[in-house]
Amino acid sequence: MSPLQDPAHILCIDDDEVARESGEILLTRWGYRVSLAASGEAGLAVVEQDPPDVILVDLQMPGMDGLEVLERVRDSHPDTICIMITGHATLQTAVEAMKQGAYDFLAKPFSPDELKLTVQRGLEHRRLTLQTQQLRAEKARMQANFMTLVSHQMRSPLAAVRQLLEVPASQALGPLPEAYQGFISRAVYRLDLLARTLNAWLAMSRLDQEGIESRKTSESLKELMDSLVSRAEADAAAAGQSLEVEIQCQDCQVEVDRESLLEALYNLVSNAVKYNLPQGVVSLRAAEGPQGISVSISDQGPGVRPEEADYIFDEFYRSRHETIKGKPGTGLGLSIARKVAQAHGGDITVQPGTGTGATFVVSLPCK
Amino acid sequence: MAKILIIDDDDDFRAATAAILEAAGHQALQASDGKKGLELVKAEDPDLLVLDIMMDSIYEGFSVVTTLRATPEYVDFRDIPVLMCSAVKQMTGERFEIPAEARVAHGDEFLDKPFTSEALLEKVNSLLQS
Numbered sequence: 275m276s277p278l279q280d281p282a283h284i285l286c287i288d289d290d291e292v293a294r295e296s297g298e299i300l301l302t303r304w305g306y307r308v309s310l311a312a313s314g315e316a317g318l319a320v321v322e323q324d325p326p327d328v329i330l331v332d333l334q335m336p337g338m339d340g341l342e343v344l345e346r347v348r349d350s351h352p353d354t355i356c357i358m359i360t361g362h363a364t365l366q367t368a369v370e371a372m373k374q375g376a377y378d379f380l381a382k383p384f385s386p387d388e389l390k391l392t393v394q395r396g397l398e399h400r401r402l403t404l405q406t407q408q409l410r411a412e413k414a415r416m417q418a419n420f421m422t423l424v425s426h427q428m429r430s431p432l433a434a435v436r437q438l439l440e441v442p443a444s445q446a447l448g449p450l451p452e453a454y455q456g457f458i459s460r461a462v463y464r465l466d467l468l469a470r471t472l473n474a475w476l477a478m479s480r481l482d483q484e485g486i487e488s489r490k491t492s493e494s495l496k497e498l499m500d501s502l503v504s505r506a507e508a509d510a511a512a513a514g515q516s517l518e519v520e521i522q523c524q525d526c527q528v529e530v531d532r533e534s535l536l537e538a539l540y541n542l543v544s545n546a547v548k549y550n551l552p553q554g555v556v557s558l559r560a561a562e563g564p565q566g567i568s569v570s571i572s573d574q575g576p577g578v579r580p581e582e583a584d585y586i587f588d589e590f591y592r593s594r595h596e597t598i599k600g601k602p603g604t605g606l607g608l609s610i611a612r613k614v615a616q617a618h619g620g621d622i623t624v625q626p627g628t629g630t631g632a633t634f635v636v637s638l639p640c641k
Numbered sequence: 642m643a644k645i646l647i648i649d650d651d652d653d654f655r656a657a658t659a660a661i662l663e664a665a666g667h668q669a670l671q672a673s674d675g676k677k678g679l680e681l682v683k684a685e686d687p688d689l690l691v692l693d694i695m696m697d698s699i700y701e702g703f704s705v706v707t708t709l710r711a712t713p714e715y716v717d718f719r720d721i722p723v724l725m726c727s728a729v730k731q732m733t734g735e736r737f738e739i740p741a742e743a744r745v746a747h748g749d750e751f752l753d754k755p756f757t758s759e760a761l762l763e764k765v766n767s768l769l770q771s
Contacts, residue, residue: 429728437653437657437658437754437755438653440757440758441758444661444758446661446665446758447660448664
């Protein structure tokens, strides 16, 4: 995107020499820099070498006509203002040109004032368009800067506070009076949760489809599930639970961003362990269906209430269920997992049901 | 008791690390950047370095290790073991790939910040014994 030039650069494309010259005299008098071209082809050459802010182009010319010039300029320099010059006989064509993206048209014969006004309005329009684009770019940059700010300016002090608290928490300098211990460990707990929330939130804002697309590799479903299980086994064992695994398509290959997908699946399995019955079983099933691959993760916990099924994937939503709301969580795990699945062209759904455990199904399109 | 030099640009990290090490009976020296740290290495000949990776520049810690290991000026100190620390995992969820030139034979260790007292002392003790 080229900025508005000072003085503004106007290109007149007209096969009529008199029209070109009178245009040049007037526009130069008004302080513009003027280029002239006697044909559509010559005009496009000027556009390439010295892009103008505004093009005045005659609709009817031998060879390349005004409409074709318009079309080419819309492709190569979409932000350039095109004003069509037309005789009365070609008014209908001028309307057509407007539909195709011409900024305005001038019907011959026109007065110098009409020309002046139309060019001025065209330039103003271009200035506003450029300004809007700059503001958008600025906004995008500020958003990116904000994320950097959050990462560095918030996480560093958070880590430092956590490290400072470690000194009393570990009673490194001698025994801490018992009355203080609970407060310190509660502070540590809350701080760790805050760090996790911040990290999850940052991970989510970094998630975008293009990133996932660019990291996709062909993976064996069996191998992915094995990695998932080896990662989740310790969590299940620590909670006194067991994993039950069934992989129906041992030879399936999937195109995935391995790390983010494993993370999403692991998140679902951790949830299942976290909300399961004590000594419960978490079942993992991978199968191939007509729609693609599905991986389901079931627990035997309180389940998902039907009225909650619509909300549990929302950012920062936490279940109102008594046994669930007491457990620590960021409220972001499921939304991140679903975003990952959706960026793969799949989805995550939940089968609601109370008292029968929850089942989350991750679907991925087939290769 | 060992003489341990902590090189970290974060005052609070240094203070917390020094407190834990001193409570465990070690002598803790402190430097707030790589340059001061290397000067203290020459002046004090510590038994171990606890070194932050990301200081003023993101790989400042690695350049400290490389200087220590590979320049003739530090030939007398090149065997000092180094415990490299970074909050990068907490910050980005990823770990540094330790560059080959900063890697050394006698098993330098890496520790993610923030660390527990036990983790710090365990790494410190194992490096001091090696």
